[in-house]
Amino acid sequence: MRARLALWVSGLSYEQREVSLKNKPAHLLELSPKGTVPVLWLLEHTVIDESLDIMRWALGQSDPQGWLTGLDAKGQARIALNDDTFKFHLDRYKYPVRYDLTAELALSVHREQGVIVLHTLDECLRHQPYLSGQSWGFTDAAIAPFVRQFAHVEPEWFASQPWPKLLAWLTMFKTSEAFETIMRR
Ligand SMILES: N[C@@H](CCC(=O)N[C@@H](CS)C(=O)NCC(=O)O)C(=O)O
Structure with a gap:
């Protein structure tokens, strides 16, 4: 994605x-x-x-919206945390059977570890509108698809968590022209 x-x-x-x-x-x-x-x-x-x-x-x-030129060290660190840590826990939270995990472990360990990362994103979004800064960019696009997957495991639970900025950011992504276009088969 x-x-x-x-x-x-x-x-x-x-x-x-x-x-x-x-x-x-x-x-x-x-x-x-x-x-x-x-x-x-x-x-x-x-x-x-x-x-x-x-x-x-x-x-x-071609970078008409300056996604790559706007990618800084903080963004790269966020992406690394997403790819190395968040994705590991997301996979286990989403597919416990595939990893031979009980449903309880999936929640108590892997959902919880994912939550820690998600709170760091919400915290960032309290200070700036996007993970990339003042406009949507590389870091947002690199991370949003994974947050969307995490949100889809238990949508009601996800929507009830105290991360309002993250929820608004995710909604913005899911209703964006970019998302709508790439999801069209
Ligand atoms: N690090 C790779 C990971 C890609 C990846 O894991 N892709 C999944 C689908 S999203 C896949 O192809 N899995 C292979 C499989 O399920 O057999 C990347 O980001 O390009």
Whole structure:
């Protein structure tokens, strides 16, 4: 989702191919044997198979809203915390069975650890309108899809938590033109 957001905002022209992760196409595995998505295949036979690298590449080509130029060390640290810590707990909170966890552990450990990170985001949003600063940018786009996933595990519980800025920021993302466009199949 974040790769699509960056490709969308860059305005570059590209073809999007949906793949089934349960039945990965041979060509996908040929391009990127690790078998994860997204994979960006460039005409000159270059392959970029990490979403953040796709974002950086797309915005390096064209960055009309200054997403990449506005990415600072704080933003990079937030993204690292998201990718290293938050995603780990999100996966276990969302799919306890896949990780051989009881539902209780998923909540008491993994939801709780995710909550700690989410409060740091809410705190940031109390001081500035976006994680990237005064306008939506790279850090917001890199993190919002994961917060959305977390919110969808128990929507009522999520909406009742004391993180008003985070809730407003997430609603803004989900009602944005960018989100609406990239979700269209
Ligand atoms: N670090 C990678 C992670 C990508 C990733 O885990 N993608 C998931 C889908 S969102 C995937 O392809 N999983 C492979 C599978 O389920 O077999 C990135 O951000 O590009």
